[in-house]
Amino acid sequence: MARIIETNTDGFKSVDVDLVTVDIIENALRNARYEMDAVLFRTAMSPGIREQHDEFPLIADHKGRMVVGQFGSFIGGFLDNYAGDIEEGDVFLTSDPYSCDGAISHANDWLVLMPIFLDGRVVGWSAMFGHMTDVGGKVPGSLPTDAHSIHEEGVVIPPIKIYNKGQLNTELLDLILNQVRMKQWNRSDLNAIVAACRTAGRRVVELCQRFGTDIYISTLEALLDRNYRAMSQLIQNTISTEKLSFTDYIDDDGLGNGPYKIHCTMWREGDHVVLDFEGTDPQSIGPINFFLNVNMFKMFFGIYMIMVFDPQILWNDGFYPLVEVRIPNRSLLKPEYPAALSCRTHGLGRIFDVLGGLLGQRQPEFLCAAGFSSSPHLMYSGTDRNGEWFQLYQIGFGGIPGRPFGDGPDGHSLWPSFTNVPNEFLEAYFPLVIESYETVPDSGGAGFFRGGNGIDIAYRFLEPGTISIHDDRWLTYPWGVNGGEPGMRSTKYLIRSNGSKEILPSKCDNVDVNVNDVLHYVTWGGGGWGDPLIRDPELVALELKRGLITVAGARNYGVVLNQDFSLDEDATAELRSQLLKSRPGLEVFNRGGEIVDLKERCEAETGLIAPIDPVFT
Known part of the structure; x- marks a missing residue:
């Protein structure tokens, strides 16, 4: 288990936070999450990241629980499996799915994790992973369709300090990049991911300095608890x-x-x-x-529940204790x-x-x-x-x-x-x-x-x-x-x-x-x-004109069209009646x-x- 080296051992105090402050901090964190994206897209080189946005950021509380992001937090698994010390200025890199319980799921995803320190204490975490175009291996792109082992798929990076107390380990990075076909792209994309994580770190520190660290930490607890209560009700009801x-x-x-x-x-x-x-x-x-990854699947489940049954809920890791995955x-x-x-x-x-x-x-x-x-x-x-x-x-x-x-x-x-x-x-x-x-x-x-x-x-x-x-x-x-x-x-x-x-x-x-x-x-x-037999026939005719369906496809809706693609109402009514009588339930x-x-x-x-x-x- 990782050992976090903090020079300030004072605990955080739980304080009451008014709803306006909660709303301001929540939206500031959401904006910081999107700022991470913006920094990455403007500084990465590979089209997979720069143009297609194949990357996933998160910002977590001091315990590693995601407050804003997409895939849910994997920081807890990292802390449980990493055996070294964690100090201010450290930045971690891994691409090994087996070392992080599947938080990343193949070797092309390079995951960067960064503790956010303020006044000698960890007040949060930022993390992001992105798909590298190539990480070596037996085929260009490093995604062989006939592989029998992960070792055929390119370089696999265990959890390492790519920055140690703020200093880049250049020899280690050069060793990693020597295994890949597109060195310049990988170096640029990695630098961009690190810059995005540092941007989030600055925003978290600014919020702590603006509102006070105890208010910031208590706000995150309130956000996580709110999500827990909302999801609990959804589970009970559905x-x-x-x-x-x-x-x-x-x-x-x-x-x-x-x-x-x-x-x-x-x-x-x-x-x-x-x-x-x-x-x-x-x-x-x-x-x-x-x-x-169990926590990733919990997040998938939570997002699906929320988007189907109550889209107003903003998801985070707070509901995780309510979901058991086997x-x-x-x-x-x-x-x-x-x-x-x-x-x-x-x-x-x-x-x-x-x-x-x-x-x-x-x-x-x-x-x-x-x-x-x-x-x-x-x-x-x-x-x-x-x-x-x-x-x-x-x-x-x-x-x-x-x-x-x-x-x-x-x-x-x-x-x-x-x-x-x-x-x-x-x-x-x-x-x-x-x-x-x-x-x-x-x-x-x-x-x-x-x-x-x-x-x-x-x-x-x-x-x-x-x-x-x-x-x-x-x-x-x-x-x-x-x-x-x-x-x-x-x-x-x-x-x-x-x-x-x-x-x-x-x-x-x-x-x-x-x-x-x-x-x-x-x-x-x-x-x-x-x-399909109760879909608006006028809409079917419009979609035919737009090239989204064909004349033959329109008949799947029981719709008959004239030569000018206008609706034949009588023929449509007759065809729909025939189809209704002949089809099974x-x-x-x-x-x-x-x-x-x-x-x-x-x-x-x-x-x-x-x-x-x-x-x-």
């Missing part, structure tokens, strides 16, 4: 003592095996909720394992070292679908369909005609699910703060042309609220190189709910310069591309919500077929051979 279960799948492991099952059961015991992953498949020999050892979600983790985003994303399927079962009106639950990657690298190394890492977007309160957005990220890398940026800095960037009509599942459409990005390559692809949902469908239809699957294919077409697996490395080869990177859509969950059926249809529907059932030892 979670039953009856056990409810839900299952979803990761389609394959990159080695030809799959699907892999993620299963969760939920129930309430007294005033707290239990989420038990017993029944989840054992860990994979491939890299789709997702080391699920994850079997050596499972897909708690793999044993040194299991490979480089394709873990599919398990991470699928957790949100599982939560959605669990939390809405007792109240189907609150269900969300399955959506774009992943962060699929494209890597393109090589040496250009000038002898310069280039390396692209980009995250694709897709269809957000239909929801109780509206359609799913088209072509959106799973993470709300992520943004698209502008096409102009890609074409300016990499040897490629974006031939098209458009939504895929009908890819969102039909419903009273439509699922969001996926997108088709066509990359024309201007230099020979290699590509890697990370994706999922090519076998299973993003399911619809309450009568909504599933969304469309993903697909990836190359149109070679000679006109031939090559369908690519959803997970592949070292695919050679040549000048004028075109990659179509097609992402999946979101499932639909509710009965509405399904709460429409998965597009059971796994055995999907496998039988796989090659005919996707052009790819179905994965084989995994064998566990």
Whole structure:
């Protein structure tokens, strides 16, 4: 366990704080969290961080509990596992998921943690992690789809002091950077993350000096307690003592095996909720394992509860004692070292679908369909005609699910703060042309609220190189709910310069591309919500004109259009009447077929051979 060296051993006094002060400090901390983002985006170099915002900051209290942030705090786990001293001016770095209980979930995420000292005492913590474009390993981008061990995935940094009492350990940093392909990007991105954490530290110190340290600390206690009380009420009102279960799948492991099952059961015991992953498949020999940090999952659960049932609540770590998470050892979600983790985003994303399927079962009106639950990657690298190394890492977007309160957005990220890398940026800095960037009509599942459409990005390559692809949902469908239809699957294919077409697996490395080869990177859509036969037909006609659905797709809503795409009201009424009479009852969950059926249809529907059932030892 870590030992914090403080020259001031006076404890903090608990004092009463008025609501106005609480509100001012809370909003100041929220602004400081966004200032961390701004500092990072303006000083990082890699497009994954600078343009797409693949990073996650937090500000915590002196005990390490997150007060503002996104993923929940992992500082408590760090303090329990780090065996050294912590002093003023220290800044810590790690990229080892196994050393921090999965607080970061693969070696590309570099996590910086910083204690915030004032007058000889720790008054808080700031932390941030960001995805490095490359950390070495067997393939450019460091995310091999066929890895059997984390040691194939690049340099793995144990928790270390990258700054010791304010002094940078330059030799250690040089040693780390010597393992990576893009040294300048990694150095710049790391410096930017450290600068962002220091910015948060200055803001916390300013608040303590303005209001007094005891008032600041007492305010954070009030914020955490407020969240505890609000979540306690939500759990009592919405979670039953009856056990409810839900299952979803990761389609394959990159080695030809799959699907892999993620299963969760939920129930309430007294005033707290239990989420038990017993029944989840054992860990994979491939890299789709997702080391699920318990506190991170508690935060996922809390955010989902809050956003569905009471969006006015501002989340923090205060409710953690109300949630118990059980994850079997050596499972897909708690793999044993040194299991490979480089394709873990599919398990991470699928957790949100599982939560959605669990939390809405007792109240189907609150269900969300399955959506774009992943962060699929494209890597393109090589040496250009000038002898310069280039390396692209980009995250694709897709269809957000239909929801109780509206359609799913088209072509959106799973993470709300992520943004698209502008096409102009890609074409300016990499040897490629974006031939098209458009939504895929009908890819969102039909419903009273439509699922969001996926997108088709066509990359024309201007230099020979290699590509890697990370994706999922090519076998299973993003399911619809309450009568909504599933969304469309993903697909990836190359149109070679000679006109031939090559369908690519959803997970592949070292695919050679040549000048004028075109990659179509097609992402999946979101499932639909509710009965599509009661969707406003005028809205369906409008979406046809906007290119979001096709004439054939309009018939999924029982809508018939004239040649000028105006609504044929009589034909629509007749078609809807026919469809209502002929269809079976509405399904709460429409998965597009059971796994055995999907496998039988796989090659005919996707052009790819179905994965084989995994064998566990």
